Amino acid sequence: MQSADLIIIGGGLIGLATAYYASQTQQRIFLLEKEADIAQHQSKQNWSMLELGARFAPASHAAYHLRYGIRLLRDFCAREKLAIVDRSLLYVAADDSDLPSLHEIQRRAIANGISAEWLASVRTIEPHSNGIAGLLLPHCGIFDPNAVARRLALRFEMNGGRILTNQRVVGLQERDEGVIVQTKTETWITQRVINCAGLYADRLAEKMGATFTETIVPFRGEQFTLKPYASQLCHNIILPVADLVLPFNGIGLTRTQDGTVFVGTNAVMAGGREQHRKGQISFRTSAENLLSPAVRKLTRRHFQTALWEQRRSFSRELFALTLQRLVPAISKHDLQRAPAGTQGFAVRDDGTFVNDFVLAETPRSFHVLSVANGGATAALSIGRMIADPNRQ
Numbered sequence: 001m002q003s004a005d006l007i008i009i010g011g012g013l014i015g016l017a018t019a020y021y022a023s024q025t026q027q028r029i030f031l032l033e034k035e036a037d038i039a040q041h042q043s044k045q046n047w048s049m050l051e052l053g054a055r056f057a058p059a060s061h062a063a064y065h066l067r068y069g070i071r072l073l074r075d076f077c078a079r080e081k082l083a084i085v086d087r088s089l090l091y092v093a094a095d096d097s098d099l100p101s102l103h104e105i106q107r108r109a110i111a112n113g114i115s116a117e118w119l120a121s122v123r124t125i126e127p128h129s130n131g132i133a134g135l136l137l138p139h140c141g142i143f144d145p146n147a148v149a150r151r152l153a154l155r156f157e158m159n160g161g162r163i164l165t166n167q168r169v170v171g172l173q174e175r176d177e178g179v180i181v182q183t184k185t186e187t188w189i190t191q192r193v194i195n196c197a198g199l200y201a202d203r204l205a206e207k208m209g210a211t212f213t214e215t216i217v218p219f220r221g222e223q224f225t226l227k228p229y230a231s232q233l234c235h236n237i238i239l240p241v242a243d244l245v246l247p248f249n250g251i252g253l254t255r256t257q258d259g260t261v262f263v264g265t266n267a268v269m270a271g272g273r274e275q276h277r278k279g280q281i282s283f284r285t286s287a288e289n290l291l292s293p294a295v296r297k298l299t300r301r302h303f304q305t306a307l308w309e310q311r312r313s314f315s316r317e318l319f320a321l322t323l324q325r326l327v328p329a330i331s332k333h334d335l336q337r338a339p340a341g342t343q344g345f346a347v348r349d350d351g352t353f354v355n356d357f358v359l360a361e362t363p364r365s366f367h368v369l370s371v372a373n374g375g376a377t378a379a380l381s382i383g384r385m386i387a388d389p390n391r392q
């Protein structure tokens with residue numbers, strides 16, 4: 001049996017950020033990652049946008065960690081000479097029905113300390129959009145999650161930490177003398193465990209007896225890119241005024257660092273945890289979804305939306321139609337399929353979305369259960385908090 005002071009499970013941005021901070025004050029830290037390389041799941045398939053958190057309720061964990069996470073990420077990137085490209089974020093009201101929610105986003109943004117300017121005309125920012133009004137959040141940006149992940153890993157290892165790949169954690173047991181961590185090939189005893197296993201974090205937390213009432217439901221975010229000739233249709237980041245009860249941003253456009261414009265996402269309940277492709281279905285996840293009372297209530301509550309997202313999943317035409325509310329010139333011929341990414345969203349027993357980050361702990365462990373929408377931006381803030389052994 002091998003021994004450690006701290007084991008971190010999961011080499012995505014949150015696990016790596018946690019490892020980076022922990023290695024500044026602690027020793028004998030091991031990060032176990034089940035894949036052959038780090039950052040191969042959510043931390044790879046994302047839009048690279050600094051999520052400002054305007055949609056989150058001001059008192060939420062998410063609003064706090066996004067605000068602080070942006071500061072830490074900007075400082076880290078500046079120190080490490082990693083680029084963050086400035087972009088404005090524009091919420092676009094396509095018609096009168098969007099206006100009440102746009103006002104609410106502005107109210108929340110201001111309460112969260114985010115600059116948010118009401119625009120009567122959106123064309124000054126996005127010449128191809130024909131929205132009737134907009135909300136401009138000027139201090140957004142695009143970073144490179146892959147570069148950040150690799151630099152965090154490098155710094156962690158330079159501080160003496162070790163990353164072990166191809167180490168899927170299959171067993172966890174909390175005992176008086178420490179936590180027993182089992183991978184397929186090794187057994188460890190450690191003083192503390194931090195579980196940042198992304199889409200599998202809830203399953204590992206259950207193994208350790210962590211208490212949480214939420215059900216984590218995987219959703220596949222389907223997306224396209226604009227073909228290069230159409231990419232001038234979006235200069236910054238354009239988001240719709242999506243239903244604030246749902247945790248999804250809706251289908252918008254993001255110009256990334258290299259000028260590629262991502263379009264999405266269409267959120268459909270996924271048939272598997274890390275099954276990012278449509279046809280890939282896990283029997284266990286599908287059965288869990290079917291049998292879960294929370295998921296059944298969720299589906300009943302949002303039946304119309306779910307049906308619409310399912311239809312759009314099979315129709316490029318409907319996808320383009322949705323986008324035309326923001327930018328009328330886009331046609332289905334401008335869209336090129338891009339890899340989808342899956343995220344885990346937390347749902348309460350009554351079938352409502354939590355719309356916040358969900359964390360849990362036991363005496364010797366901490367579990368990051370859901371950081372959907374913004375987890376990449378918040379990674380350094382969450383990592384710094386949970387790496388602190390003296391945390392209250």
Ligand SMILES: Cc1cc2nc3c(=O)[nH]c(=O)nc-3n(C[C@H](O)[C@H](O)[C@H](O)COP(=O)(O)OP(=O)(O)OC[C@H]3O[C@@H](n4cnc5c(N)ncnc54)[C@H](O)[C@@H]3O)c2cc1C
Pocket residue numbers: 009010011012013014015032033034035038039040041042043044045046047048049050051167168169170196197198199200201204221265340341342343368371372373374375376377378
């Ligand atoms: C389509 C899409 C777009 C997004 N856009 C943005 C954006 O623009 N801005 C933003 O801030 N956020 C965005 N996000 C969210 C963000 O990407 C995630 O919240 C963040 O990457 C989560 O990081 P993580 O480390 O928790 O998870 P992950 O990156 O999924 O890492 C978890 C790791 O744990 C490993 N693991 C799992 N089980 C085990 C096990 N049993 N043993 C060992 N290792 C295990 C996995 O292999 C994986 O490497 C987006 C997400 C998606 C899907």
